[in-house]
Amino acid sequence: MPPAGDGWEPALAAALLGAERAPPAADPLSVSLAVSLAGADPGGALLARLAAHATLHRAGAGLGPEALIPAEPRARIGLECPPAAATRLHGLLADGPSAAARLAEWCTLAAARGMRAPDWLLPALAARRDTLADAIDGIAAPELAWLGRARGDSGEGAEQPADWTDGTVAERRAAFTAWRARDPEAARLALEPVFRKEKADLREALVGALETGLSEADEPFLEACLDDRGGGVRMAAQRLLPHLPAARYAARMARRARAALAIESRGGFPEGTTHSLVVTLPEASPDLARDGVTADAWQNWSGGARATLLRAILECAPPSAFCDHPPELWIGLALQNDWAKPILDGLHAMVRRTRDPAWALALADVLGRACAGDRERPANALIAFWAQALALLPEAAWEARVGAVIRARRFEVLPDLLAHGPDRFSEGFSAALLDGLAVACRGSGDLRQSLGKGGVIGGLGERLWSGADAAASAAALVARLPEEGGGRLREHLMDLAATLALRAAMRRDFEPDTEREGARG
Structure with a gap:
């Protein structure tokens, strides 16, 4: 009315x-x-x-x-950003989704300096929270909450959590996942007595939702799901059980891995001990199929179906299955074996799943030595495998090993290594990488052509440290590149320089006016 x-x-x-x-x-x-x-x-x-x-x-x-009734007073959090930074933020918000990475970086820079966006941009920031909630809340969460209350959408009287027993399959899974996030044990206990009465598609969805809050307490239920009449339910349980190292599933896979791979040692003092890897390819069986280990035709290598079974067993095995010898020995012997590809692929998948630090380090270092030991350029497949193994390391360890490659001027493998690794590089590594690229760009035409493949160099602008020195170094790379033979590398270096220049300008936007005037002077 x-x-x-x-x-x-x-x-x-x-x-x-x-x-x-x-x-x-x-x-x-x-x-x-x-x-x-x-x-x-x-x-x-x-x-x-x-x-x-x-x-x-x-x-x-x-x-x-x-x-x-007047709105409650708003407590101001932090200092308002300088006008230049506010203007930059306005432009990023106007650019829409295409500027999402820069907008997230703007919020990170502001949060690091204890600054906030100006009041007149709060509504526009609120409109982007659905896709950049973490970044935006880092600089404006209290103010956006106040703005919501002032608008009358404070969230009071919001609906209670949805009932996971009612609705579509997607709605029930979402509600059950939310419950698992709050109380994993209670959610599973509520599911168990009614699980068999549900349809197969819902049973599959609910088993998949157990990934949230997954623990050893879920093992008996998941083990029972391996015998479910629904194939999708069995597959969902097979995906989760390898993540439980104390489960019966892990023990079965460990026994199979030890039966497939063994190290034989011969000799001793004074000749020394020699080791060899004995491989026994597994046979398909109903027990293997129950645990999700099957030889799909599209996975077959030249070794045939049994080689794919070997790889799958190693992927699902726990690292403890190989505790009788150090990881370096297993990996080194696998490199020399006729079944090197399925063995190394399986071990790599095991390390990627478990993130075992000793195995990750051994995989990266043994493969690195193998690549360095080749008199000629190592095989592309070996380099790619080494790059993937390096990506399993912590950021500092990854930078240390790739930094050693740069110092050794092995620039031909850099694109493969840089295609993986951290999303952000440290300041020291960024400087070393840019210095290395400056040397590489003065190398042979073949090397420049190799660096220009794949667009990896152009994408480094998002990962390098974005200080003024980095932006200047990137611009110098373009200027010093020989006129002949630049090709794609020139385009990628121009993209790199432009991105770093923009990111450096964003940092300068947050400097006080006196500092920026002094820099210009």
Whole structure:
């Protein structure tokens, strides 16, 4: 209902009747307008009356008395960013999704300096929270919450968590996943007695939802799911059980791995001990199939179906299956074996799943020595495998090993190594990499052509440290690149320089005016 005294309805009725036939207005606003517009033509007076009442009507439509209560005072968090940074933020918000990476970086820079966005950009920031919630909340969470309360959407009286026993499959899975996030044990206990009564597609979805909050307490239920009548349910359980190292599933895989791979040692003092890897390819069986180990035709290598079974067993085995010898020995012997590819692929998948630090380090270092030991350029497949193994290391360890490659001027393998690794590089590694690229760009035409493949160099602008020195070094790379033979590398270096220049400018936006004026002077 419109508020008392609203003259919108009478004004609208007058317009429908026509300016000449409308009765005289009786409300105070219309009378006041009639006096002020004395002598005006009837049509113009009616239009002015409609405009005035429409404004008041829209301003008060749907609002109760509580709308007149002033909003709570807003506590200001941090200092407002400098005008240059605010202008940059406005441009990033106007650019839409294409500027998401830069917008997230702007928020990170502001949060690191304890700064906030200006008030006039809060509504635009609120509109981007659905895709960049973490970044935006880091600089504006209290203010956006205040803005929500001022708008009347504070979230009070929000719906209770959805009932996981009702709705579509997607709705029930989402509700059950939310419950698992709050109380994993209670959610699974509630699922167990009714699980068999549900349809297969829902059973599969709910088993998949157990990934949230997964623990050894879920093992008995997941083990039972291996015998479910639904193939999708069995596959969902097979995906989760390898992540439980104390489960019966892991023990079975460990036994199979030890049966497939063994190290034989011969000799001793004074000749020394020699080791060899004995491989026994597994046979397909119902027990293997129950645990999800099957030889799919599209996975077959030249070794045939049994080689794919070997790889799958090693992938699902726990690292403890190989505890009788150090990881370096297993990996080194695997490199020399006729079944090197399925063995190393399986071990790499095991390390990627478990993130075992000793195995990750051994895999990266043994493969690195193998690549360095080749007199000629090592095989592309070996380099790619080494790069993937390095990516399993912590950031500092990855930078240390790739930094050694740069110092050794093995630039031909850099694109493969840089295609993986951390999303952000440290300042020291960034400087070393840019220095190495400066040397590489003065190398042979073949080397420059190799560096230009794949677009890896152009994408480094998002990962390198974004200081002014890095931006200047990247610009110098473009300037010093030989005119002949630049090709794609020139384009990638120009992209790199442009991205770093933009990111460096964003950092300067947050500097106080005095510092920026001093830099210009």
